[in-house]
Amino acid sequence: KVQNINIWDKIGFVPGHGNSNTPHEYSFIDKNPFDATSFYYRLKQIDVDGKYVLSDAILVNLNVPDKPKLLQNNPNPFNPSTSIKFFIPNQSDVKIKVYDLLGREVTTLINKNVSEGYHIVFWNGVDKNGEFASSGVYLYRLTAVASTGSTTVFTETKKMTLLK
Structure with missing residues (x-):
């Protein structure tokens, strides 16, 4: 997978069917499509002798929401981080x-x-004073204002549970 044409990230491996004259179908799901809405993907087919061939890159545009979206934290409940x-x-x-x-x-x-x-942040259960928060239910709120001069403020709030 690549966002910048010059730097490719390996995102997975699917074992082949070995030597075969019969066509085979392979699939892979990118479970971490973060920091962009479109990506280029290519395949690297590796022979048993270690030689490989790279496929042509294809562009994949994600089906994305038209407004900000806050997803449920994972794991939930959590200890020590989410x-x-x-x-x-x-x-x-x-x-x-x-x-x-x-x-x-x-x-x-x-x-x-x-x-x-798509973006991701982490909470390790530590408060703004560097102390560990108590077990319990907490709210997390996303507030977003587009940089294009919009005055529309988007907010969304969800619950999460810290267990110790």
């Missing part, structure tokens, strides 16, 4: 903050301008 994925359709100023159930801010996971695409 990942939070989100999608941004246009370059935007993005914040994700964690709150306790009384509405008090626990920490900020991201506060920066991000490009369009």
Whole structure:
């Protein structure tokens, strides 16, 4: 997979059927399409003697939402850390903050301008003072404002549970 034509990432391996005169179909699912909405993919067919052939690259455009989207954290419940994925359709100023159930801010996971695409942040259960948060239910909120001069503010909030 590649976003920049010069740097290819290996994203998986599918074993072949060995030597055969019969056509075979192979498939692979890219489970981490982050930081963009389109990618180039190519195959590397490796012979048993180690020689290989690279296929032509194909462009794949993701079917993406037309507005920001906050996904459920994983794992949930979690201990000691969890990942939070989100999608941004246009370059935007993005914040994700964690709150306790009384509405008090626990920490900020991201506060920066991000490009369009899928992104991921992590929370290790530590608050803004460097202390470990207590077990319990927390809220995390995505706030996004497009960098194109839009005044529309998008927010979405979800729950997560920290277990110790």
